[in-house]
Amino acid sequence: MLNIVIFGAPGSGKGTQSELIIKEYGVSHISTGDVLRAEIKGDTELGRVAKDYIEKGQLVPDELIIDMLAKVLDTQKNKKGVIFDGFPRTIPQAKALKKMLNERGTDVSILLDLQVEESILIHRLLERGKISGRSDDNLETIQSRLNVYHTQTAPLAQFYIEEGKHVAIDGGNGSIEDIFKRVEAAINKVIG
Numbered sequence: 001m002l003n004i005v006i007f008g009a010p011g012s013g014k015g016t017q018s019e020l021i022i023k024e025y026g027v028s029h030i031s032t033g034d035v036l037r038a039e040i041k042g043d044t045e046l047g048r049v050a051k052d053y054i055e056k057g058q059l060v061p062d063e064l065i066i067d068m069l070a071k072v073l074d075t076q077k078n079k080k081g082v083i084f085d086g087f088p089r090t091i092p093q094a095k096a097l098k099k100m101l102n103e104r105g106t107d108v109s110i111l112l113d114l115q116v117e118e119s120i121l122i123h124r125l126l127e128r129g130k131i132s133g134r135s136d137d138n139l140e141t142i143q144s145r146l147n148v149y150h151t152q153t154a155p156l157a158q159f160y161i162e163e164g165k166h167v168a169i170d171g172g173n174g175s176i177e178d179i180f181k182r183v184e185a186a187i188n189k190v191i192g
């Protein structure tokens with residue numbers, strides 16, 4: 001199975017590159033942010049709890065996210081693999097993902113770390129905010145999300161470097177297609 005973690009700061013292009021990867025490799029997409037937004041829309045218990053965290057730009061607690069992911073993973077029937085978008089975001093989540101995949105006889109194949117300069121991230125998120133309708137695409141929440149990324153999520157790169165799974169991708173220069181070419185080269189290298 002090809003299990004890809006797409007990693008990077010908010011606005012680094014995880015969603016955009018995920019769409020292209022899905023088209024090319026036929027893997028399924030799990031975006032924890034999308035799942036949470038659907039829970040909020042459905043006004044579920046999880047959605048009501050998650051809403052406050054999301055609007056403040058903070059992370060939803062690990063136990064809730066890990067439980068939610070396990071449930072989504074159990075519904076996956078695609079044998080080709082999965083792209084994890086926005087998960088893991090903390091070390092406990094990364095360890096939980098490894099355990100869940102190992103229990104299912106598989107593992108993370110590669111982590112693609114989309115690296116983008118901060119000024120470009122802010123610009124992209126503010127532009128997206130004009131059309132996305134997302135409650136967290138405003139300057140105050142963007143700054144808090146970037147801060148959370150640097151303090152809680154970026155250190156995860158080291159975990160995957162030690163696992164031999166980490167690949168850095170320039171996600172700031174060139175067109176979406178140029179960036180996808182780098183992504184594709186990295187994936188093709190691991191699938192051989």
Ligand code: AMP
Nearest residue numbers: 032033053054058059060065086087089
């Ligand atoms: P995203 O769509 O990935 O940018 O996620 C939007 C928001 O959902 C984040 O700012 C968090 O509040 C929450 N969220 C999404 N994924 C996770 C996760 N893996 N762990 C904790 N919170 C998450």
